[in-house]
Amino acid sequence: MEARIAENINSELVVQRLLGIEQTPFAIFFAEKLKSNVKSFKEATRLLKLPVNIYFAFKCCPIIPIVECILKNGIDGLEVHSNWELEQSVKLTTKNLLHGCGKSKADLHRAVALGSLVILDGLDEAKDFAALENPGQYGCRLMPEVKSNFLGSSPSKLGMSATEIRSFILDMQRQHKQKPAVLHVHIFQQYRDANLLNELFAPIMELWNDESSSFSVLNIGGGFCSDIDSANLFQIMARWRQLIEQLKGIQQVWMEPGRALTGSACSVFSRVLRIKYQNGVQIVVVDAGTNLLVPIPNSSFKVKPVNSANRQLVQSMVVDGTCSPSSIINHDCNLPALQEGELIEINDSGAYTFSFCNPLFHTPLPTLLFASESGLVSTLWTKDFTSSISTSLMCANS
Numbered sequence: 001m002e003a004r005i006a007e008n009i010n011s012e013l014v015v016q017r018l019l020g021i022e023q024t025p026f027a028i029f030f031a032e033k034l035k036s037n038v039k040s041f042k043e044a045t046r047l048l049k050l051p052v053n054i055y056f057a058f059k060c061c062p063i064i065p066i067v068e069c070i071l072k073n074g075i076d077g078l079e080v081h082s083n084w085e086l087e088q089s090v091k092l093t094t095k096n097l098l099h100g101c102g103k104s105k106a107d108l109h110r111a112v113a114l115g116s117l118v119i120l121d122g123l124d125e126a127k128d129f130a131a132l133e134n135p136g137q138y139g140c141r142l143m144p145e146v147k148s149n150f151l152g153s154s155p156s157k158l159g160m161s162a163t164e165i166r167s168f169i170l171d172m173q174r175q176h177k178q179k180p181a182v183l184h185v186h187i188f189q190q191y192r193d194a195n196l197l198n199e200l201f202a203p204i205m206e207l208w209n210d211e212s213s214s215f216s217v218l219n220i221g222g223g224f225c226s227d228i229d230s231a232n233l234f235q236i237m238a239r240w241r242q243l244i245e246q247l248k249g250i251q252q253v254w255m256e257p258g259r260a261l262t263g264s265a266c267s268v269f270s271r272v273l274r275i276k277y278q279n280g281v282q283i284v285v286v287d288a289g290t291n292l293l294v295p296i297p298n299s300s301f302k303v304k305p306v307n308s309a310n311r312q313l314v315q316s317m318v319v320d321g322t323c324s325p326s327s328i329i330n331h332d333c334n335l336p337a338l339q340e341g342e343l344i345e346i347n348d349s350g351a352y353t354f355s356f357c358n359p360l361f362h363t364p365l366p367t368l369l370f371a372s373e374s375g376l377v378s379t380l381w382t383k384d385f386t387s388s389i390s391t392s393l394m395c396a397n398s
Ligand SMILES: Cc1ncc(COP(=O)(O)O)c(C=O)c1O
Pocket: 057, 060, 079, 099, 186, 221, 222, 223, 224, 256, 257, 258, 259, 260, 351
């Protein structure tokens, strides 16, 4: 279904019209916002004063029209985690990076055949890569050697130690006369903790400036805030600039943002089913489900009422109707005292939602719409779709 809502209207008007015709919950991506996110991100990267290549983290939002829109607006390529993602990705761009720990020999072979640059996320796959007849250019992922529990639950086990990378590079030079192109580091909370960034940078610098390494590209991965319009992103880039200046002969920086590009470009519109109060906190039960709005670390879904009248705010919690321990969409937000039947907007719904969603829940997944810059609204999926993009496939290799 395609409907021209109107010529050249802004996203607010698109929403007003849709509220009259679409059943809740429905989700909508705005091309306008994707474009401005890409623009802001690229502007912030200028602070690095080096050429920057940006690879969108495909698993964050593997919806083809959305990915096409991002690429069209100037993102260089895609970062993928599985064969399925790679097969999709090569149809969209010639610049692909393959991640995913535990890549098999066949995965590596296929990636090289498809012209993808492989980032070696572990020692076993690195050995298999070295055994290929013609391994292409490659990157090494450095395991962060810090005690900080920076992933929230447990420290990362992904990557190789600096010692492993050093000896692997020497082997590759001996066997294939091949030097590595990329040193990959991934710092999920880079936007939260400046000290952590400094702490993590020490081993990066040591490895980089080692005689045997000769890297030319530093890939700093994803993990950027989704609140891209805030000064935060500029601060992060400024911090990286100070660190990167210390790397000998660096020619390029690569980044793999996911949530920063698509998170805020999507909103779910949902109806309030019930209001309850518990210890003075307003509990708002809505018809959108956590089968789509899956809580992930370092992100929160931003809720606001569609009725913008000025009302006094109360501490609130927004939940779906399942009453399960994981049914919380937003834990702690300030909302006006809402009415049953009222409409709310849940923003920041464009990252790790349609890729992590669970279609088996009794709450139906929302219809997914896409609003082009000119106000043309198309339906990407209707409520009864079964998730052909579920990450169960992708996780098998990530
Ligand atoms: C290797 C890699 N790159 C990029 C990303 C994107 O991260 P974010 O969405 O936080 O920017 C991820 C996310 O898990 C990842 O594992």
